[in-house]
Amino acid sequence: MSVALPRIDAIRDAAARIAPHAVVTPVMRNARLDALAGAQLFFKCENLQRGGAFKFRGACNAVWSLSDDEAARGVVTHSSGNHGNALAIAASTRGIPAHVVVPEGAVKAKLEAIEQAGAVLHRCAPNTPAREAAAAEVQRQTGADLVHPYADTRVMAGQGTLVLELLNQAGDLDIIVTPVGGGGLAAGCAIAAHALDSSIQMIAAEPEGADDAAQSLAQGSRIAGITANTICDGLRTLIGESNFEALQQHGTQVVTVSDDEVVAAMKTLWRELKLVIEPSSATVFAAVLKRPEQFAGKRVGLVLTGGNVDLEALPF
Amino acid sequence: MSVALPRIDAIRDAAARIAPHAVVTPVMRNARLDALAGAQLFFKCENLQRGGAFKFRGACNAVWSLSDDEAARGVVTHSSGNHGNALAIAASTRGIPAHVVVPEGAVKAKLEAIEQAGAVLHRCAPNTPAREAAAAEVQRQTGADLVHPYADTRVMAGQGTLVLELLNQAGDLDIIVTPVGGGGLAAGCAIAAHALDSSIQMIAAEPEGADDAAQSLAQGSRIAGITANTICDGLRTLIGESNFEALQQHGTQVVTVSDDEVVAAMKTLWRELKLVIEPSSATVFAAVLKRPEQFAGKRVGLVLTGGNVDLEALPF
CATH class of the missing domain: 3.40.50.1100 (Rossmann fold)
Structure with a gap:
């Protein structure tokens, strides 16, 4: 991509x-x-x-770049941890839903932080195709904006x-x-x-x-x-x-x-x-x-x- | 005291x-x-x-409160760690000798830091009388100023x-x-x-x-x-x-x-x-x-x- x-x-x-x-x-x-x-x-x-x-810098910039209509549908990402946590917190600053697809094996402390920040966790296998597929499915169901961790x-x-x-x-x-x-x-x-x-x-x-x-x-x-x-x-x-x-x-x-x-x-x-x-x-x-x-x-x-x-x- | x-x-x-x-x-x-x-x-x-x-705050104040003649004879203290390290660093800011009496059992990381800062270590038993006696002996030999950890x-x-x-x-x-x-x-x-x-x-x-x-x-x-x-x-x-x-x-x-x-x-x-x-x-x-x-x-x-x-x- x-x-x-x-x-x-x-x-x-x-x-x-x-x-x-x-x-x-x-x-x-x-x-x-x-x-x-x-x-x-x-x-x-x-x-x-x-x-x-x-x-948090990138996630926050993405969240606050959205129009109000786009923002209302929420954001989604796949992340082994820090980006997911960042997006969850960034979404909370705008009061919008966040979905985070996390691969099995991610650091426990990071997953707990994501949940604490109020995001919905979606588990998947620990490889890039599985992560992208799971995120696409969330997008299809919710209309959430994909905030890719780096691309x-x-x-x-x-x-x-x-x-x-x-x-x-x-x-x-x-x-x-x-x-x-x-x-x-x-x-x-x-x-x-x-x-x-x-x-x-x-x-x-x-x-x-x-x-x-x-x-x-x-x-x-x-x-x-x-x-x-x-x-x-x-x-x-x-x-x-x-x-x-x-x-x-x-x-x-x-x-x-x-x-x-x-x-x-x-x-x-x-x-x-x-x-x-x-x-x-x-x-x-x-x-x-x-x-x-x-x-x-x-x-x-x-x-x-x-x-x-x-x-x-x-x-x- | x-x-x-x-x-x-x-x-x-x-x-x-x-x-x-x-x-x-x-x-x-x-x-x-x-x-x-x-x-x-x-x-x-x-x-x-x-x-x-x-x-470091207290040790530094003590070291820079000394006259030049007093300072030249150095400083001594007894300390389980942080004060000794602080006095060693404070002495180094004035280019004067520091002696630190350390009780057996002190935290290893703290002792290493004291030596790195250039102080002379003197070991003693882990009790207050032994610490005070050892510091008094250093004072007697060197004329160093005693900088007590808290008194x-x-x-x-x-x-x-x-x-x-x-x-x-x-x-x-x-x-x-x-x-x-x-x-x-x-x-x-x-x-x-x-x-x-x-x-x-x-x-x-x-x-x-x-x-x-x-x-x-x-x-x-x-x-x-x-x-x-x-x-x-x-x-x-x-x-x-x-x-x-x-x-x-x-x-x-x-x-x-x-x-x-x-x-x-x-x-x-x-x-x-x-x-x-x-x-x-x-x-x-x-x-x-x-x-x-x-x-x-x-x-x-x-x-x-x-x-x-x-x-x-x-x-x-």
């Missing part, structure tokens, strides 16, 4: 649209982490966003708003590192960053066990599928078509990291920043530690994407 | 003295936690303070600075809840709060397994000793004499909470706030949940005192 990439105007519109509802998340610095990395690190704390993840112009624009904030808070940056899964964040952030400063190097951190973006960039075309095997539950999806094109257009480099590197980075971030972040968020710091020569002396923005973890099932 | 309580002028001086070195920690709000408590909660995030705990006017003044910030950030509050161990925080905060607004109710949260402050207030005089048995490793000390007098003078109420209540509160705070906080910090929210009628509808400041935990030894 190919969708239009948002332009910077759409990202600025999204920023205004979500402002009444979203948190301007803080940017944290840490002297010990700077010393470890040999760089100046600016951590954009989207784990402190509503719903505990950056996903959606409104969602990409919403995610890009965090870079507008980050550059405003941190000043000029040489590099911005985001995780990459479906690529809504990586695409939105690249578009926003380069509209403001075309010299910023965009880097996408990807788990080795779901390295379709890295493989796709290496072969110059999007690979058809992966069997994801990684602790990073938010990054197991195949990158979207348009999202992949955005990575190519913006010269985004992918750095792959092992699950062991992710867990080590996660522990270091918890210990030093005192923040609860989920494994997907730790990929960005793991990437910096893996390529010290690339980051040495640079001003680096790192997007900590979310903090929704099962506290009873921590990987350490 | 009785020491003078600080006046508000000393707390204001401390705020100016530590400003170049300390973090103005954020105050966080959370709609779900407000709903759980039936109150408006303002979380003062001292886990995001330098060294991961409020203790120290400069330390109490430094801890009180967080209330100046909190009231500036949150506006008027009806109640402020701090944990109580040695009582430097509870005393300093009460003095600062009542200098600004005498109507604020001060509440001290204390673990049932180290409830000497509660017992002392109940009988009207300070009890002679306790055998502490609580997960709250920062709150196992007996309250200081002057600190206890401050609690009496300021009408501080003590609310005791069980370790089970602390662990449940800790999990809830981690999940909702996405902050790593240590068990001692969770006592304040546990106290609010335990006495809902007392907090209903109030504007309540809660001091999250620190975030230094062994990630390999979490209580859940």
Whole structure:
């Protein structure tokens, strides 16, 4: 499914649209982490966003982009967790129904949060065709608007708003590192960053066990599928078509990291920043530690994407 | 050991003295936690303070109160962790030696942090007489200034600075809840709060397994000793004499909470706030949940005192 990439105007519109509802998340610095990395690190704390993840930005932009008639029929999505939770909360800000199709095996803490936010859960098998079919069935029955987790112009624009904030808070940056899964964040952030400063190097951190973006960039075309095997539950999806094109257009480099590197980075971030972040968020710091020569002396923005973890099932 | 309580002028001086070195920690709000408590909660995030705990405030004030000659001989303390770490970091901001006497059994993460900050560790048995004797021996050998964890006017003044910030950030509050161990925080905060607004109710949260402050207030005089048995490793000390007098003078109420209540509160705070906080910090929210009628509808400041935990030894 190919969708239009948002332009910077759409990202600025999204920023205004979500402002009444979203948190301007803080940017944290840490002297010990700077010393470890040999760089100046600016951590954009989207784990402190509503719903505990950056996903609220895109979902909120989509919900508030609807006409009143469209909104009244509700919204639907399929999501392993954070996007579903975000859409449920975003729908609640407008008082409209939300339906979330969740694959079996999703993180329990995330499912509970989605239900708490008032959405209707629909279970399905843990693969992309099953998710899309279940969402289509809900659409057919309710007329709800599909808000895709990443292959959606409104969602990409919403995610890009965090870079507008980050550059405003941190000043000029040489590099911005985001995780990459479906690529809504990586695409939105690249578009926003380069509209403001075309010299910023965009880097996408990807788990080795779901390295379709890295493989796709290496072969110059999007690979058809992966069997994801990684602790990073938010990054197991195949990158979207348009999202992949955005990575190519913006010269985004992918750095792959092992699950062991992710867990080590996660522990270091918890210990030093005192923040609860989920494994997907730790990929960005793991990437910096893996390529010290690339980051040495640079001003680096790192997007900590979310903090929704099962506290009873921590990987350490 | 009785020491003078600080006046508000000393707390204001401390705020100016530590400003170049300390973090103005954020105050966080959370709609779900407000709903759980039936109150408006303002979380003062001292886990995001330098060294991961409020203790840096008092230690920093003490270090920068010394004359150059005094400072050159260094500082010494005895501490189960956070104060020792804080003093080590504070000493490093002035480039002077720090000696920390640590009892056997202290949290490993805290000891590592103290060494990382450049202090010299001195081990001793885990009881107050052994700690004081070891610190006195270091003083004798080095001429270092003793910066007691709580029975120290400069330390109490430094801890009180967080209330100046909190009231500036949150506006008027009806109640402020701090944990109580040695009582430097509870005393300093009460003095600062009542200098600004005498109507604020001060509440001290204390673990049932180290409830000497509660017992002392109940009988009207300070009890002679306790055998502490609580997960709250920062709150196992007996309250200081002057600190206890401050609690009496300021009408501080003590609310005791069980370790089970602390662990449940800790999990809830981690999940909702996405902050790593240590068990001692969770006592304040546990106290609010335990006495809902007392907090209903109030504007309540809660001091999250620190975030230094062994990630390999979490209580859940």
